[in-house]
Amino acid sequence: MDKSMKDAVQKIVIKHGVGKEFLLPILKEVQKLNKYHYIPQDVSQYMAKYMGIHESEVYEVISFYAEFSEVPRGENVIKVCDSTVCKVNDNEELIGLLEDVLGIGMGETSENKKFSLEFSPCFGACDIAPAIRINGEVFGNLNKERLEEILQYYKEGPHEKNS
Numbered sequence: 001m002d003k004s005m006k007d008a009v010q011k012i013v014i015k016h017g018v019g020k021e022f023l024l025p026i027l028k029e030v031q032k033l034n035k036y037h038y039i040p041q042d043v044s045q046y047m048a049k050y051m052g053i054h055e056s057e058v059y060e061v062i063s064f065y066a067e068f069s070e071v072p073r074g075e076n077v078i079k080v081c082d083s084t085v086c087k088v089n090d091n092e093e094l095i096g097l098l099e100d101v102l103g104i105g106m107g108e109t110s111e112n113k114k115f116s117l118e119f120s121p122c123f124g125a126c127d128i129a130p131a132i133r134i135n136g137e138v139f140g141n142l143n144k145e146r147l148e149e150i151l152q153y154y155k156e157g158p159h160e161k162n163s
Contacts (some may be wrong), residue, residue, distance in 0.1 A: 001042045008033050009047055020053045023061045027068055036072035036113065037135075046071075066120060074109045076154045078102075079120035079133045088124075091130035096133075096145055114155065 012029045016022040031039050039062055048055040062068040063150055099105055102115050109116040125131035128140025139150055
């Protein structure tokens with residue numbers, strides 16, 4: 001891990017506090033430092049050491065929450081809501097469209113590392129179900145044309161939204 005990453009992690013920890021009760025917001029910000037939306041092992045080890053907590057405590061949080069990843073993902077992480085409401089509103093058709101347009105299956109990352117497709121528990125968009133979230137931005141009431149338009153926007157370049 002390079003010095004700039006160490007400095008960035010330190011700033012984030014100082015901003016939130018050193019206690020393990022601050023791990024969620026710290027990990028969320030640390031993961032955003034990486035263009036591929038994940039927390040490398042050397043970074044989580046450094047965080048634990050810097051915060052004075054066990055590596056296992058950091059790992060437990062990373063592995064428990066679907067928001068976090070230890071493996072590289074695409075520049076644009078597409079999360080498909082897998083709640084009952086979205087299923088009733090035909091998220092299977094939406095998943096099929098995403099897989100066809102992107103050429104990848106659920107749980108996969110495109111070869112060019114531009115997109116990852118993942119399931120997500122409900123993120124509160126039941127009124128516009130079925131819904132997806134791309135890098136934190138929610139889209140719903142999708143038809144094929146609208147979905148292709150949204151994906152084209154993200155294909156044109158990295159678009160990072162803070163959530």
